[in-house]
Amino acid sequence: MISLSAVDSLLAACLVLLVGRLLTSRISFLARYSIPDPVVGGLLFAVGVFVLTRLMGVDIRMDTDIRSVFLLIFFSCVGLTANLRLLKRGGPRLLVFLIALAPFLILQNAVGLGMAWLFDMHPLMGLLAGSITLVGGHGTGAAYAASFADSNNIQDVMALAMMAATIGLVMGGIVGGPVAEWLLKRHKITSPASAAAAAVGDDGSAALPVVEDMQRPVDASTFIGSLASIFVCLAVGQFMAVQFADLPVNIPNFLWCLVTGVLIRNIGPLVHVEPDDRTSDLIGSLALSLFLALSMMTVDLASAMQLAGPLLMILAVQTVVCMLYAAWVVFRIVRRDYEAAVISAAFCGFAMGATATAIANMQALSRRHGPAPEAFIVVPITGAFLVDIMNVMVLTMFISVPFIGGF
Numbered sequence: 001m002i003s004l005s006a007v008d009s010l011l012a013a014c015l016v017l018l019v020g021r022l023l024t025s026r027i028s029f030l031a032r033y034s035i036p037d038p039v040v041g042g043l044l045f046a047v048g049v050f051v052l053t054r055l056m057g058v059d060i061r062m063d064t065d066i067r068s069v070f071l072l073i074f075f076s077c078v079g080l081t082a083n084l085r086l087l088k089r090g091g092p093r094l095l096v097f098l099i100a101l102a103p104f105l106i107l108q109n110a111v112g113l114g115m116a117w118l119f120d121m122h123p124l125m126g127l128l129a130g131s132i133t134l135v136g137g138h139g140t141g142a143a144y145a146a147s148f149a150d151s152n153n154i155q156d157v158m159a160l161a162m163m164a165a166t167i168g169l170v171m172g173g174i175v176g177g178p179v180a181e182w183l184l185k186r187h188k189i190t191s192p193a194s195a196a197a198a199a200v201g202d203d204g205s206a207a208l209p210v211v212e213d214m215q216r217p218v219d220a221s222t223f224i225g226s227l228a229s230i231f232v233c234l235a236v237g238q239f240m241a242v243q244f245a246d247l248p249v250n251i252p253n254f255l256w257c258l259v260t261g262v263l264i265r266n267i268g269p270l271v272h273v274e275p276d277d278r279t280s281d282l283i284g285s286l287a288l289s290l291f292l293a294l295s296m297m298t299v300d301l302a303s304a305m306q307l308a309g310p311l312l313m314i315l316a317v318q319t320v321v322c323m324l325y326a327a328w329v330v331f332r333i334v335r336r337d338y339e340a341a342v343i344s345a346a347f348c349g350f351a352m353g354a355t356a357t358a359i360a361n362m363q364a365l366s367r368r369h370g371p372a373p374e375a376f377i378v379v380p381i382t383g384a385f386l387v388d389i390m391n392v393m394v395l396t397m398f399i400s401v402p403f404i405g406g407f
Contacts, residue, residue, distance in 0.1 A: 006063040013293040016041035020293075038289045039138060039166055042296020046159075049297075062298055069234075070291035071143055075254040076233035077284025078388060079261020080226070080275045093334055094378045097343060100333045101387065104325055104351065105131050105394040111321050112314060113404070119310040123404040124148050127395065128157065129314040133164040134322075135391050137354045139288050141165045142295050143254055144395070159299035160311055162292075165353075167312070171319045172353030176361035179326050180345035184369070189338050218279050226279040229268075233260040255392050262389075322351045341365075342372040346379040355383030 004012060020041025024030040030040060052058040109130040116126030128148070133141035138161075145161035183189070237257030268274050326344040334340040342365050349358030358379050366372055398404055 002058060003061045004063060006066060009062040009064060009294065010066075010290070012045070012062070013038075013290050013297065016045050016293045016297060017289055019044065038292035039162055039296055042293045042299075043162075045297045046299050062294070064294050064298060067291055067294045068146065070287040070294075071139075071146070072234050072237065072254055072257050073230055073287035074139055074284050074291060075143070076230045076237070076257040076261045077280045077287065079233065079258040079263075080229055080265050080280040081277045081284070082262045082265055082389075083277070084262075084266050091374070093339070093343075093374050094381065096333050096335075097330070097378055097382060098386065098390075100330045101347075101382070102390060102394075104329070105135060105391055107321065107325065108134060108318060108351070109394065109398050111318060113398075115310075115314040115317055119313070121310060124399075125157075125160070125311075126314070127398060127404070128161055129164050129311055129318065131391050132395060133161050134168045134315075134318060134352050135350065135387060136165075136395075137169075138162060138165040138292055140388065140391065142292060143252065146295075147252060158295050160308075162296055162299065163308065164311060164315060167315050168318075169353035169357055171315070172322075172349045172351065172357045173360060175319060175323050175352070176326075176345035176348035176358070177364055179323050179348055180341045180361070180365055183327060183331050183341040183344060184338070187336060187341075189341060218276065218282075222276045223279055226275050226283060229261070229264050229273075229275040229280070230283060232264065233257045236260045252392070252396075255396070258389070258392070319352060322348055326351070338369070339372050339374045342375040343378060346375060350379075350383045350387060355380065358383055 017037055018041070020037035020039070023040050023044075024037055049060050052060070109127055112126035112128070112130030113123055114126070115129070116123055128141070128145065132144045136144075141161035141164065142158065145158045148157050234257060237253060237260055240256040240260075241253045264273070265275060326347045330347045331340050331344045334343050342362050345361040345365055346358035349355075349361045359376075362372065362375055362379060366376075
């Protein structure tokens with residue numbers, strides 16, 4: 001048996017991230033669908049461990065105790081970058097888009113639960129193939145997978161969560177464009193006027209929310225200030241988790257950290273305390289990458305493959321439901337115009353994958369048909385933090401149901 005210390009495990013995780021980055025930059029398929037570096041590198045490492053174990057009987061053990069800390073840091077950073085003042089820029093279209101999104105989160109989990117019942121699987125597996133990994137992505141999927149493995153003793157749940165999130169990323173990038181093209185053709189929607197096209201860039205990038213003070217360098221004091229805010233989130237979050245541990249509703253630890261971050265980000269400026277968004281985003285990305293790398297490196301592929309078939313069937317149904325909802329609900333509720341078609345394509349992106357996939361869908365459409373300024377404001381704001389907050393609230397409600405969380 002080969003046992004890696006905490007330092008050795010972190011070194012291996014860093015090497016996995018470098019290999020993953022190399023592969024995603026060289027293989028166009030991985031880059032096109034924004035497959036995360038830690039998922040690519042971590043999966044390759046897991047395959048190597050699988051081969052060594054089967055062929056040579058080598059058992060590799062890693063020290064992953066720090067993994068949960070990385071997860072809490074990530075969600076703290078999500079909260080610390082949640083600038084609620086940006087909501088004013090989205091206007092009415094942002095509001096109606098959120099109204100359309102809330103029922104979908106419930107529908108997506110209901111579909112997952114129904115399919116899990118059909119395949120005689122644990123109900124939590126239905127949520128795992130629902131908004132946990134699809135809307136939530138790899139970060140939220142890994143968080144709940146770790147919780148399910150500890151509290152419900154569900155085996156190989158981490159590998160399945162990463163598989164579902166990865167497939168969702170790919171499907172979100174594949175179906176978004178065709179849905180928008182079908183809507184444009186069916187409703188005979190013309191491209192934006194030439195005057196509007198001249199006002200913004202061809203790829204719509206000028207319509208993105210303006211980020212203030214982007215030229216200001218990140219120095220040591222800025223970095224330490226963000227670290228201090230993050231550790232406050234961790235301390236308060238863990239304290240609140242202990243205080244409310246006996247509630248009938250199971251509130252995950254990372255939600256307390258996220259909420260604390262939101263409060264610091266939006267109340268802090270009133271007392272001249274304002275964390276730097278760029279630094280918080282950088283630290284959060286680093287923490288998530290290390291968490292995902294350590295998670296993927298320790299999955300048991302042999303056991304996970306036994307449940308891969310039913311999982312693929314659930315995800316196929318979820319893809320169809322997402323396309324129908326985008327075309328018949330989202331498009332109609334956000335005004336049935338060109339912007340609505342672009343937003344519908346973006347909806348497929350982060351309803352099945354991630355905000356990056358949603359923006360990629362919008363950029364592909366804007367390059368072909370012209371700019372969509374409102375879409376490039378509404379979608380990044382929603383995907384940055386609002387959808388994560390809504391998703392955790394909906395999931396908390398589902399998991400608190402006795403026959404689901406207490407199965």
